[in-house]
Amino acid sequence: MALLTSTMMPLGTPAPDFSLPDTVSGATLSLQELRTPKATVILFICNHCPYVHHINSALVRVANTYQAKGVRFVAISSNNVATHPQDAPELMTQVAKEQGYPFPYLYDESQAVAKAYGAECTPDLFVFDAELKCAYRGRFDASRPNMGQATGADLANALDALLANEPVDPEQHPSMGCSIKWK
Numbered sequence: 001m002a003l004l005t006s007t008m009m010p011l012g013t014p015a016p017d018f019s020l021p022d023t024v025s026g027a028t029l030s031l032q033e034l035r036t037p038k039a040t041v042i043l044f045i046c047n048h049c050p051y052v053h054h055i056n057s058a059l060v061r062v063a064n065t066y067q068a069k070g071v072r073f074v075a076i077s078s079n080n081v082a083t084h085p086q087d088a089p090e091l092m093t094q095v096a097k098e099q100g101y102p103f104p105y106l107y108d109e110s111q112a113v114a115k116a117y118g119a120e121c122t123p124d125l126f127v128f129d130a131e132l133k134c135a136y137r138g139r140f141d142a143s144r145p146n147m148g149q150a151t152g153a154d155l156a157n158a159l160d161a162l163l164a165n166e167p168v169d170p171e172q173h174p175s176m177g178c179s180i181k182w183k
Contacts, residue, residue, distance in 0.1 A: 008137050008174055009118050015042070015132040016116035020076065020106035023092040029074075029104055035132060038070040039162045041155070042126040044119040044180065045105075046077045047095045048086045051177030052123050055140050055150040056099050059123075062152035063102050066159050073103035078114035079122075079181040087181070114180055121177040127158050127168075135162055138172040 019030040034040065043059070045052045063073040075096075079087040089107045096105040108114055117126060127136035136158035143150045154173065161168045 008172065009126065009134050011134050011137070011168075011170060013134040015040070015126070015128045015134065016113070018076075018106075018108075018113045018116070020108055020113060021089070022104040023089045023107050024096050024101075024105055029106065031074075031132070034072055034074050034104070035128075036070055036072040037130050039066075039072070039130070039135070039159060040128045040132065041066075041071060041073045041159075042117065042128070043073065043075045043103075044078060044114060044117070044122055044124040045075050046079045046084070046087045046122045046178070046181075047091055048079075048084060049122045049178035050145045051121075054143065054145040055123060055152070058150035058152045059140065060100055060102060062156060066156075067102060069159075069163055071159055071163070075101065075103055075105045076108050076113060076119075077105065077122075078108035078111045078119065080111075080183045081109075082183070084181045111180070111183060119180060121175055121179055123177050124175040124180075125155060127155070127162070129162055135168045136172060137174075139175045142173070144176070 081088045129135045141153045
């Protein structure tokens with residue numbers, strides 16, 4: 001596992017469009033189909049990373065809470081399955097079901113979507129407002145594996161501000177986790 005800190009997408013950047021297969025439903029889903037009038041959260045995650053394992057339970061809780069308020073969550077895995085077969089689509093399906101992910105888990109085989117977003121690590125989070133402009137780019141919270149319980153506080157603060165039609169705090173912290181496994 002290589003620890004990596006992500007670079008920051010400038011706030012206000014439009015969300016790059018995509019159309020990817022959902023490993024759970026089998027449907028191909030696009031950003032335009034998935035977006036909501038409130039906010040859309042794009043999460044780059046994978047099956048094997050300890051940083052993702054650390055946040056999984058809290059991620060499901062936060063997603064359930066905010067999806068009930070009209071926010072859409074979408075997870076994407078872009079890892080190279082030739083070098084990391086544990087991230088293969090059939091195992092993504094299994095992990096999504098075991099974890100109870102209440103959101104689509106999409107497979108970015110070409111890695112074009114991760115590159116378009118500038119995603120660098122897992123987990124790597126992006127929040128887009130109703131116009132699909134970047135309102136938050138950063139970490140789930142300040143916890144790390146074996147260093148505090150995951151709460152999703154940073155993500156929740158950004159979503160609370162968007163839902164209240166208030167500005168999201170521009171001081172944001174980069175995501176930290178395992179590097180995306182590039183081809």
